Amino acid sequence: MAMTGVLRPGHAQIRVLDMDAATRFYGDVLGLVETGRDRSGRVYYKAWDERDHNSIVLRQADTAGIDFFGFKVLNKATLDQLDADLRAYGVKTERIPAGELMETGERVRFEIPSGHLIELYAEKKQPGNGLPAMNPPPWSTEAEHGIAPLRLDHGLLYGPNVNQVLDIFTNVLGFTLTEYVTLPDGVTKGALWLSCSIKAHDIAFVEFPEPGKLHHIAYLLDSWEKVLRAGDIISMNKVPLDIGPTRHGITRGTTIYAWDPSGNRFETFCGGTQPYPDWDPVRWNWEGLADGGLDFPQRKLHETFLTVVS
């Protein structure tokens, strides 16, 4: 088959400091659709155009950050095969029973050398995107409630040992390295963009001394004009903005970085290349990261990009 193995980022569980502030933000400002709450108090969201029941799960906690980042795989056989492949590689995996996360099947969870918990799963209920199954219009009013991204797009995680992470994602999980930044030594990869599809990235990693940190969760918008609209809504709601609107040199995508009320950075992302696994990855050297890689118009390495994580 053409699309096999790991399909896409499926869910991320985010820690928030104040659930009321968080749900106001995720529901009305970011404009995700709330799809449920569970007994442990977690609140579930999907982006309006996603088919699956949930993609963002909020958990109240004392510190912000990410609990885990999960990928949907093609089917149960793929899940079992990837679990076996991970174990054969030497990665310890754990099975989380179906239902622990709402409307979600059994998950295979493992920790990667950057200190993050990654999950794979094959099943999540698909209530759909709210449009009729036959002759659907291209969008509904949900597409204009708040920033209203189309989907969870990718995550950028900060932690140590990203070259070991690269090996697992490319050699075990079947991802493609699409772009990377070398450290000042000019050789060692210090930042990685990885795709399991033809998206510019489904997940990305940056070398960082502290393990398990979240740089940002990205949500997809479908035009540069929608990025401006996101910036307007961010401002109208006094959401603290980090960088943008601008264009990344890396991926070519357009972007705004800002922070949720708990200090978790999010990105409203649009566009980007559509790389194939037979393409050479695009290389950025350390100077290039500053010289257009992060912020193409400004050619500036905003200091927060390298230092502020949750």
Added chain:
Amino acid sequence: MAMTGVLRPGHAQIRVLDMDAATRFYGDVLGLVETGRDRSGRVYYKAWDERDHNSIVLRQADTAGIDFFGFKVLNKATLDQLDADLRAYGVKTERIPAGELMETGERVRFEIPSGHLIELYAEKKQPGNGLPAMNPPPWSTEAEHGIAPLRLDHGLLYGPNVNQVLDIFTNVLGFTLTEYVTLPDGVTKGALWLSCSIKAHDIAFVEFPEPGKLHHIAYLLDSWEKVLRAGDIISMNKVPLDIGPTRHGITRGTTIYAWDPSGNRFETFCGGTQPYPDWDPVRWNWEGLADGGLDFPQRKLHETFLTVVS
């Protein structure tokens, strides 16, 4: 792996009636990059952002139309496996030696029940997109020469037996049916959109009595504003326009259909959904094709859409 099997539409050989008029159109109006001419007089083009040597091959002939439509597959082992799978299914295949098409490896060619020649190949030289390998800017002046699409996006072919074609593409070649239109009987599929990635379509078919016909070859633009620009350039060059600018209900993409000087329809396409293989295909009934499927703002089934092919 995540992206395996058939990767993408790789090349289409198009018959043109007058090579001089054709090269003016494909080079300066559509704005493809000429990459070579062979001894048989064929002219090769790539879209500016494509990495491979060629995607459109023009051949002078007495009738317009398409000679063959080819897909790049992941590697040689995939090519051999798909060849074996096709034969096992009962499809007769033929091997075209490397080099018959410039800078292109061995091809597996087969005729499908709609009367079209389809090809698979694993190797094509990759001269790249003209941007530096390190720290590339997002585009170059080539991106503004003529309409200047980013890539060959998909083809729509007209012919009989599209349900047999559907079976081959989904069950042998690993494509996903993303959207379809049922005929007035409400049951039989009469038009198919098929993806081997997360593009809204990599190839599409419409049931038609005459075999082997070309409806259009589509080229990707990256914004609705670029679709308008394409319409301006089409008009400035008095290229006959068929439909648009508008939005398709099917795929949600924005579009213009127009004709090359030989009467081969082309599309300047932008956007569209990004469906995954675990999504249900979107269904359009026959009324829905007219009622927004083809032309969402106009809710009109332009007669040429169903009747004019090359």
Added chain:
Amino acid sequence: MAMTGVLRPGHAQIRVLDMDAATRFYGDVLGLVETGRDRSGRVYYKAWDERDHNSIVLRQADTAGIDFFGFKVLNKATLDQLDADLRAYGVKTERIPAGELMETGERVRFEIPSGHLIELYAEKKQPGNGLPAMNPPPWSTEAEHGIAPLRLDHGLLYGPNVNQVLDIFTNVLGFTLTEYVTLPDGVTKGALWLSCSIKAHDIAFVEFPEPGKLHHIAYLLDSWEKVLRAGDIISMNKVPLDIGPTRHGITRGTTIYAWDPSGNRFETFCGGTQPYPDWDPVRWNWEGLADGGLDFPQRKLHETFLTVVS
């Protein structure tokens, strides 16, 4: 002063066949803001970003069409001067007392040789655009309720004697002729675009045997993407669409023409040139109207443009 005399199109009174259908359309589909109803049953609207109390007034009647089209002038002295100038020129004027139209001062009304009633007035209450007077954000949620144009932009009226109308608008009312189309004789002006500002047009006329007809009322959108969005909303609400989305060669503006439930054509218009009174008007010959003037990408003279009015 720099902006003097006639400032802008201020109001148009439109006849509708069914007030309930009309208010659903004007309020929820077109997305104007209802600002009042008067004792005679007329319903008043403003576009969200307009400062004045009303710009569109609906009156229930047995036939669709336009009752009158009014311009706001700088002040009372201007109103009196223009009234005197019109009379001196030979145009009979009438004074409509303040208050006959809600929140609107005294109006000077006159019939022009095309059979239309034109009005001038100096005063209309200014409730504003709903944004705070200090530190306003660039838009509010009203800007996304329905098509939600920024303002009434212009009208296009069909009737006889447009060259006499041209003389009154340019020599008495101070408008500038920005573009025109000559009839097949190559000399006589048959269509006129007139500006009292630096808008591509504040009012336009096309020669037509029947007097007093309405071709369309145009509403301003601020991007080509919003024109697409208007097309989507038009389709979602099964509003009959006439032409577009496309670009006019004349004015360069982007556009959709469609019809309200009573058969009054409206336009969602964006962009256009910003001509000054010292510029030569742009000339289109009769062939040019078809060859890009009306529909630049399609180079087609849609038959309805010349024949369907209300």
Added chain:
Amino acid sequence: MAMTGVLRPGHAQIRVLDMDAATRFYGDVLGLVETGRDRSGRVYYKAWDERDHNSIVLRQADTAGIDFFGFKVLNKATLDQLDADLRAYGVKTERIPAGELMETGERVRFEIPSGHLIELYAEKKQPGNGLPAMNPPPWSTEAEHGIAPLRLDHGLLYGPNVNQVLDIFTNVLGFTLTEYVTLPDGVTKGALWLSCSIKAHDIAFVEFPEPGKLHHIAYLLDSWEKVLRAGDIISMNKVPLDIGPTRHGITRGTTIYAWDPSGNRFETFCGGTQPYPDWDPVRWNWEGLADGGLDFPQRKLHETFLTVVS
């Protein structure tokens, strides 16, 4: 008449430190069209869609900055009247003979209390915008050479006594105050946006201790996507960027600020409101300037905005 008096910003003479670097920048990066050079070595440019012979004049000098900013007025009678009005008000005027500036008629020059030289003139040769006089397409290849703005849009000048300047521009020259910022005292106007048309601003002033300084010259683009394209070209040419791409709260326009090779700031500006003289000016308090007035998405008062001028 409707558009009378002062029509528009017509020309600005800019001092550059190195004419070769300047002409490379203004011709190939900003993408203005060179229209002439005079005996004193000045180089003349127009934006591609301007009708007049020149709008930007470069003069080599030891310091960057602006020599004078000129407005085109309706006609010779207007020029004489405004000259008389200025003298009657107490402003000393000077006549510069026709031809001193290429293809430009007699100019009335005067110094305003902010220390800037302002000019009025009624005549400048109109070679046009390069498009045919009949049936013109909406743009030509010049519209894609470099950033390629449509026109000189406005200037922002820094100097003392801006409230005296306000009085002259509104009470003598017929401009309208469209927006303003009050100083921290909450009362005194410290920044002024002034329009002689329905543009959001034709000229603007900010209170500053040093007289005669240039903050920026702004050029008009016709979409937010073109602003991004400008940012790309700015980066590709390593032009130092100051602020943006972003949206101003003041005027609602989208923008990038950057510097020419001599350190003169320029703006690529798009959109903005279209205010009329009967609208109340929009007020921003000092906190509001920082809180969205300058940079709406970022709600940040970039320090360079208040301190760096030429």
